Each structure stands twice: as structure tokens, then as C-alpha cells.
Amino acid sequence: MSIETSPPAVPEAAGGTSQIQKILFSNEFGLVVLIVLAFAFFASLLPGFSAPFSLFAIGRQIGIDTMIGFAMMAVIVTGGLDLSVGAIGVSAAMVFGWLCERLGLPLAVSIPGAILFGALLGTINGYAVVRSGVHSFIITLASMSIFFGVMIFLTKAEAFRGLPPEVAALGRLKLGGKVSALLAISVAVCIALSVFYRYTTLGRRVLAAGANPRAAEVSGVRTGRMFIACHALTGALAALAGLMVTARTGAAVPSMAGQLGQDWLLPAFLAPVLGGTLLSGGRVAVFGTLLGAAFVNVITAGLLQLRIGEFWIQACLGLMLLAAVLADRGRHVLLRRRGLV
Amino acid sequence: MKSAIRTLALSAISTLLLAGAATADPETKVALVPGGPHPYFSAWEQAGKDAVKDFGIGAADYRVPQKWELSQQSQLLESLLSQGYNSFLIFPGDAVGTTPVVQEIVENGGQALALAGCLKDPTPALFCMGTDVANSAYLGTKELIKAMGGKGSIAHFTGFLVDPNTQLRIDAVQKAADETNGAVKVIQVIADIDAPQPAEEKINAYLAAHAAEVDGIVTTAWVPAVTAANALRKIGDKRIKMVGIDHDEVVLKAIKDGFVNGTMLQNPYGQGYVGSYVLDKLRSGCTIKESAPWAKNALTAKFVDSGTVFVDASQVDTYVDAMRGITKTLKENFDKDFLACK
Numbered sequence: 001m002s003i004e005t006s007p008p009a010v011p012e013a014a015g016g017t018s019q020i021q022k023i024l025f026s027n028e029f030g031l032v033v034l035i036v037l038a039f040a041f042f043a044s045l046l047p048g049f050s051a052p053f054s055l056f057a058i059g060r061q062i063g064i065d066t067m068i069g070f071a072m073m074a075v076i077v078t079g080g081l082d083l084s085v086g087a088i089g090v091s092a093a094m095v096f097g098w099l100c101e102r103l104g105l106p107l108a109v110s111i112p113g114a115i116l117f118g119a120l121l122g123t124i125n126g127y128a129v130v131r132s133g134v135h136s137f138i139i140t141l142a143s144m145s146i147f148f149g150v151m152i153f154l155t156k157a158e159a160f161r162g163l164p165p166e167v168a169a170l171g172r173l174k175l176g177g178k179v180s181a182l183l184a185i186s187v188a189v190c191i192a193l194s195v196f197y198r199y200t201t202l203g204r205r206v207l208a209a210g211a212n213p214r215a216a217e218v219s220g221v222r223t224g225r226m227f228i229a230c231h232a233l234t235g236a237l238a239a240l241a242g243l244m245v246t247a248r249t250g251a252a253v254p255s256m257a258g259q260l261g262q263d264w265l266l267p268a269f270l271a272p273v274l275g276g277t278l279l280s281g282g283r284v285a286v287f288g289t290l291l292g293a294a295f296v297n298v299i300t301a302g303l304l305q306l307r308i309g310e311f312w313i314q315a316c317l318g319l320m321l322l323a324a325v326l327a328d329r330g331r332h333v334l335l336r337r338r339g340l341v
Numbered sequence: 342m343k344s345a346i347r348t349l350a351l352s353a354i355s356t357l358l359l360a361g362a363a364t365a366d367p368e369t370k371v372a373l374v375p376g377g378p379h380p381y382f383s384a385w386e387q388a389g390k391d392a393v394k395d396f397g398i399g400a401a402d403y404r405v406p407q408k409w410e411l412s413q414q415s416q417l418l419e420s421l422l423s424q425g426y427n428s429f430l431i432f433p434g435d436a437v438g439t440t441p442v443v444q445e446i447v448e449n450g451g452q453a454l455a456l457a458g459c460l461k462d463p464t465p466a467l468f469c470m471g472t473d474v475a476n477s478a479y480l481g482t483k484e485l486i487k488a489m490g491g492k493g494s495i496a497h498f499t500g501f502l503v504d505p506n507t508q509l510r511i512d513a514v515q516k517a518a519d520e521t522n523g524a525v526k527v528i529q530v531i532a533d534i535d536a537p538q539p540a541e542e543k544i545n546a547y548l549a550a551h552a553a554e555v556d557g558i559v560t561t562a563w564v565p566a567v568t569a570a571n572a573l574r575k576i577g578d579k580r581i582k583m584v585g586i587d588h589d590e591v592v593l594k595a596i597k598d599g600f601v602n603g604t605m606l607q608n609p610y611g612q613g614y615v616g617s618y619v620l621d622k623l624r625s626g627c628t629i630k631e632s633a634p635w636a637k638n639a640l641t642a643k644f645v646d647s648g649t650v651f652v653d654a655s656q657v658d659t660y661v662d663a664m665r666g667i668t669k670t671l672k673e674n675f676d677k678d679f680l681a682c683k
Contacts, residue, residue: 046424053449054423061416157502157533161437161461168441249411249438256438258410304420314407 027276031291035298042302049305056180058301060171063182064244065293068264069271070189071237073289076272077210078230079281080136082125084144085238085268086261090254091151092118092239097160097252100167107164115239121147122235126228136231148260160252168250182244186290189240194286206230211282238264266317270296273324296320369621371401372426373456373613374418376434377409379535381563381587381609382457385430388613392621400426401617409501411435415442422446428620429453430613436461436640452620456612457647458506459640467629468643470616472607474506475513475638477649478561481584481605482517484651485557488582488602492524493556498544498569500535500562507532509639510561528554531565540568548572558583566604570595584651588660596657603653606660611668612647619675627682634678645679647671 023029043050068085075082082088096114099105105113125143129136173181197203208216209226217223241264246252257264273279274295275288296317303313373389375382382405389401404421406413411434418429419442429446433439433455440460443453447465459469485495497514500507511530518525531547534540544565548555558573558581560566566585570592573583585592585604595601623629636644648667652660 048423048425051423053419053445057416057419057423057445159435159438161435171441172445245412248415248441249435250441251435251437253411253435253438255435256411258408263408263410263412300416301420301423304417305424307424 027285028288028291031274031288031295035291035295038295038298038302042298042305046302046305049302052178054301054305056174056178058297059183060180060248061301062290062294062297063180063184063186064241064248065267065271065297066183066186066290067189067237067241067244068268069275069289069293070186070193070286071234071241072268073272073275073277073284073286074193074233074237075136075230076277076279077206077281077284078136078227079210079279080129080227080230081140081269082122082136082231082234082238083140083265084121084125084147084261085234085241086257086264087144087148087151088118088121088235088261089238089242089245089264090257090261091121091147091242092235093242093246093252093256094151094155094160094254096243096246097163098155100164101160101162107166111243114243115236118239118242119232119236122231122233122238123228125235126231129231130224130227144260144262152254155254157254159254163246163251165250167247171244171247171250182247185240185244189237190286190290193284197284197286202226202229207282207284266314266321267293267296270317270321270324273321292324366621366625367397367399369398369400369428369624370426371398371428371430371617371620372418372421373401373403373430373617374414374421375405375432376411376414376458377406379409379563380589381607382432384610385613388610389617392614392617396618396621398617398621401613402426403613406434409434411438414439418442418446422449422451427451428617428624430456430616430620431466432457433460440464452623454616454620455641456616457609459638459644461640462642464641467623468635468645469638469641470612470645470647471506472649473636473638473644473646474561475509476646477586477605477607478510478513478559479517480649480651481561481586481603482514482559484603484653485559485582485584486517486521486525488584489525489557491521494526494528494554495557495559496529496531496547496551496555497527498534498540498558498560498562498565499530499532500565502533507562514559514561525557534568535562535564537564537568540564544568544572548576552576552578552581555581557581560585561605563587563589567591570601573600574598588652588664593657593660596652596654599654603651606650606652606663606667608647608649608664608667608671610664611671614668615647615671615675618672619680622680622682625682627680629679630681632678645671645675 048054071085092114095117096110099110099113125140128139170181175181175184205221206226209221209223213223245256271292272289274292276285300313373385386403389403392398392401406417414434429451431453444465446453453466455466455469457471460466495518499510515527518527531543534543558569560569566587567589569583570585573581574595579599583601585601588606592601592604596603636646638644648671650663650667652663
């Protein structure tokens with residue numbers, strides 16, 4: 001679902017035909033076609049690719065990568081970025097482990113507690129970006145090291161391995177015997193975010209502030225607050241992604257996102273950028289992010305099963321990001337010509 | 342050249358071990374999956390190939406996650422299960438975090454052993470086979486203390502903190518030092534350095550500042566052993582005694598030249614070779630005996646020691662014999678004490 005802040009460029013008089021054209025030329029439609037083609041290609045070559053367990057495993061990874069992508073998307077809306085999504089996600093997961101295992105708090109308290117903690121770290125990022133005026137790249141590069149370093153210092157790099165069995169059970173849960181519960185969570189968040197950006201005043205103000213901060217300011221939107229809210233949302237979504245990874249492994253592990261949480265950066269950018277979120281801000285593609293994550297994971301799973309060297313997969317994902325960024329640039333030019341940004 | 346010699350040596354071990362190979366299941370597809378790229382596990386590749394050749398197993402492939410990261414390993418394991426692999430030898434990326442994916446392997450008709458590192462009980466893995474790391478570190482430290490004349494200060498360089506074995510090693514080194522009633526002290530433990538860059542950085546920096554205070558070095562991970570051996574060679578002072586781990590050429594050469602006193606050999610080849618053999622046997626109708634003489638460690642009550650041996654300058658040229666010996670004994674022990682085959 002692309003949500004645009006500007007009026008549509010195609011006149012209403014064009015009617016149904018232009019609507020169909022709009023869909024056919026949309027980023028989401030292109031991704032759906034690519035996913036279907038990629039899936040058909042791998043399924044025809046690999047007998048195990050479309051087996052129930054394979055589909056479940058791919059779906060679960062799509063769920064996790066989608067949430068990581070949403071976390072980055074929420075701040076890309078402002079024209080900024082957040083390099084600390086991985087560090088926030090891991091820190092929140094470790095707070096969850098601490099609340100659950102050390103304090104013995106129930107999941108009903110520990111889960112919201114961890115998400116609020118993630119939102120708090122995001123708020124710190126947002127406040128620092130707005131108050132300092134320094135680009136979010138620099139601020140979040142610093143906070144990535146700070147959040148991760150403090151987490152390692154406090155936990156002594158020890159994992160929380162005594163979590164309630166319900167946590168690991170959630171990671172293995174198959175809804176209807178087929179669909180990963182983690183994917184279902186991401187789909188639910190996808191719907192909630194779509195409603196937020198399309199139908200709520202705050203969501204529209206966020207988009208307006210991201211598209212053109214000065215114009216939004218003149219219109220009475222307090223852009224600083226909007227940017228802080230975006231970073232807080234990023235923190236909350238990163239925390240949710242951290243909890244999903246924890247559910248998958250049944251333990252809160254400090255290394256779950258690699259050193260400094262850097263292993264999340266590629267999926268964090270790939271999903272929203274492939275999905276059609278503009279890096280320059282002001283336009284989100286919530287459903288596109290879900291599709292972007294799906295495309296990346298179908299390709300990754302296919303290459304893994306084809307036994308293309310595991311080391312080449314990372315290179316392939318990097319090339320996909322580069323292609324997506326170039327496509328984003330082209331799309332931005334096109335939208336500007338049509339007066340949409 | 343080194344790898345060719347190693348391959349020949351390992352093949353020689355397998356040829357000599359090939360006594361009594363029994364009917365194998367050609368449908369057995371074994372995946373040997375370490376936690377990430379690391380030289381320790383490279384012997385698993387040859388071990389898998391030799392197991393296929395010697396026992397007629399369908400496949401025994403060494404597959405390495407692209408990074409030393411739990412989710413990468415889980416994703417690879419899921420993919421291998423989808424590809425039809427039905428037997429898994431896994432170095433757990435995390436003692437608990439790897440359990441859910443092993444559970445899924447078992448639920449989908451596969452079987453798994455924890456190899457070189459254990460999963461924490463309760464676990465769906467059949468058992469854990471690896472070096473008794475605590476015993477190896479303890480024995481290595483005792484050898485070091487002997488070389489130091491029973492007194493002095495030790496620096497301990499060890500592996501990744503996320504490796505479930507690291508804390509066991511730290512505790513074992515401390516235990517050996519404590520038994521000297523204060524004559525020997527562990528004055529520094531440097532962990533999380535089982536990769537070239539951090540090992541070079543931290544070991545060299547530490548020795549540059551504190552070499553005079555150190556009488557002995559014990560290393561309990563591959564890369565720190567190589568780095569420390571090189572550092573002692575550069576310093577050129579054989580006053581500092583050292584006991585390393587594993588069989589990297591750098592460490593073996595340093596033992597020959599007198600810069601390192603000895604090394605604790607582990608048995609990664611035997612782990613992969615015998616592990617593949619056992620999984621195939623279990624798929625071919627054998628079961629594990631009720632009376633199997635499991636050892637215990639801090640993580641599991643079903644542990645099998647794959648063997649460790651101290652090698653000094655007098656044995657360094659014949660270390661392949663030592664590895665051959667412990668692998669042969671390991672396989673014989675499984676046939677005799679662990680497997681019940683009709």
C-alpha cells in the first residue's frame with residue numbers, strides 16, 4: 001500500500017483505465033510479479049522448495065525481515081535513517097529477557113516493557129537528531145555503538161536462556177498448520193501501519209513533515225515532534241523485531257543481530273527501498289515493504305537451496321540493494337516530473 | 342601445500358580406520374554445519390568425504406554459515422532440511438538458541454547430534470560429542486604449570502564469549518591454578534578473540550605492555566594460539582612458557598623451535614568422521630544402548646568425549662598418529678559401548 005501525500009497526478013476523468021494503469025505500474029505489482037516468477041523458478045528446480053516446512057521457514061523469515069524493514073521505513077519517512085535499529089532490537093530483547101528471567105515478570109508485562117524500552121531508545125535518537133540538527137546518519141552511528149556497548153557491559157554478553165517455553169513455542173507456532181505466527185504478526189502490524197499513515201492525523205502529519213519540512217512547518221505541523229515520533233516508532237518496531245528473533249531462537253542472545261547489530265542493516269534497507277519507500281522521505285510503502293522482504297527471502301532461500309555458495313548470497317543481496325536504490329532514484333525523478341513530490 | 346598434506350594425513354587416518362565397515366543407508370544425507378567460518382572445523386569437510394567413501398553414506402557435506410551468527414546458522418539448517426538432508430552434525434551457535442531449529446529437524450523426520458559444542462538439556466539432539474573442553478583446558482594448564490616450575494603468573498587467551506565452551510575453559514584454567522595454593526595465579530583472561538584481527542590487536546597490545554609480568558601463556562582457542570605463538574617468536578624470549586591448542590602449522594612449528602612448550606590436540610576430524618558414521622548407523626536400524634556410558638558436563642548429561650592429547654616437541658612430528666589413535670578408539674568405543682545393531 002503506497003500512501004501519497006500529494007494529489008494524484010492522473011486526472012479523475014481518466015477513470016477506470018488509469019486506475020488499472022496505476023496498479024500495473026505500481027511498485028507493489030512489480031514485486032508481486034517478481035515474487036511469483038522467482039518462486040516458480042526455484043520450485044521448478046528444487047523439489048523441496050515448495051515443501052510445507054520450506055514454506056513455513058521462508059514465511060517466518062519474511063515475518064522477521066518485514067518487521068526490521070518497518071522499523072527502518074518509519075524513519076526513512078523523515079528523509080533520515082537509523083543505523084541503530086539492530087542495536088535497539090537486541091537491547092530491547094535483552095531487556096525482555098531480564099524482565100522475564102531475572103525479575104520473573106509475566107509475558108503480558110515483559111513484552112510491552114521491552115517495546116516501550118525500544119521506543120525510549122528511539123526517542124533518544126529522535127531528540128538528539130532534532131535538537132542537534134546533525135544528520136541522523138551520524139547520530140545513530142554513535143547511538144548504535146552506545147546502545148550496544150552498554151548492553152554488552154550490563155549483560156556481560158551473557159544470553160538469557162531460561163525464558164518461558166511459550167516464547168520458543170510462538171516461534172514454532174503454525175497458524176492453520178501452515179503459516180508462521182511471526183508472519184501473521186508482521187501482517188497485522190502492516191495493516192495497523194497502513195491505517196496509521198493513511199487515516200490518522202498524526203500519520204498524515206508525519207508524511208507531510210517528511211515530504212517537505214518547511215512547508216509542513218508553515219502549515220502548522222511541528223516537524224520536530226513528528227521526527228521524534230518517527231524515531232520512537234522505529235525503536236518500538238525494532239524492539240518487536242528483536243522479540244520475534246527471540247521467539248525464533250527461544251533465547252535472548254546478545255549476538256542475535258551480529259556485532260553492534262549491523263547484521264540487520266541490509267534487510268532493514270532492502271525491504272522498504274525495494275518496496276517503494278522514498279529515501280528522500282514523505283512517502284511510505286507499507287505493503288511494499290512486506291513484499292520487498294518476501295522477494296528478498298524467496299531469492300535467499302532459493303539460492304541457499306541451489307547451493308550457490310553461502311558467501312555469494314550476501315553479495316547478491318548487496319546488488320539487489322544497489323539496484324533498488326538506483327530504481328528509487330529513477331522513481332523519484334519520475335514522481336517529481338509528475339508533480340507527486 | 343599445507344592443506345594437501347593435511348588432506349593426505351586425514352585420508353591416511355580414515356584408510357587405517359576402515360575395518361569392519363557395515364551396511365550403510367545410501368539415503369542418509371549428513372550435513373556437517375559449524376557455527377560459522379573457523380579453521381577448527383575445516384577438518385569436518387574431509388571427514389565427511391571420507392565417511393561417504395568408507396561407509397557408503399549417501400552424502401556427508403560440510404556447509405558453513407556465511408557468518409558466525411545464530412540466525413544465519415538457523416536459516417542454513419532450515420534450508421538444508423528443505424533440501425532433503427536427514428542427519429545433522431551441528432556445532433550449536435548457542436547452547437539454547439539452536440534448540441528450536443533442532444526440534445524442527447526432529448519433527449520433520451531428521452536426526453541431529455551436537456558436535457564440538459553441546460546444547461543445554463533438555464534437547465532434542467541425540468547426544469553431544471566433542472572435546473571435554475574443561476578437561477583439555479585443565480590438563481593443558483597443568484602441563485604449563487609444570488613447564489613453569491610450579492610457580493608464576495599465567496595469561497589465558499580464549500575464544501568467543503558466545504561459544505558455550507568458553508566459560509568452561511576459563512573456569513578450568515582457574516581450577517588448575519587454584520590447585521597450586523597461590524603459587525600460580527591467572528593474572529589476565531582475554532576472551533572473544535578467536536578471529537585474526539581482535540587476536541592480533543589484543544594479544545600483541547597485552548604482551549607489549551605486560552610481557553615482563555607473565556611467566557606462562559595458555560591458549561584455549563585456535564586463533565589466539567596461533568597469534569600468541571607468533572608473538573612469542575617475535576619477542577624471541579623463551580622465558581615465557583606456553584601451551585597452545587589444536588594443530589595449526591604455526592603452533593606446531595613453534596613447538597619444534599622451542600617457543601611453545603606443547604599443544605592440546607582436539608579431534609575435529611574424528612568428530613566429523615565418527616559422527617557421520619554413527620548417524621548413518623542409527624538410520625540403518627541401530628539404536629543407542631540403554632547402558633551407554635555417557636559422560637556429563639555443565640550443559641548435558643549425554644556427552645561423549647571425542648578425545649584430547651597433549652603433544653610436545655618429542656611428539657610433534659607424529660601428531661597424525663596421535664589423532665589416528667584417538668579417532669580409532671572413538672569409533673571402537675561407539676561400536677562396543679553405545680550402538681546396538683541387529
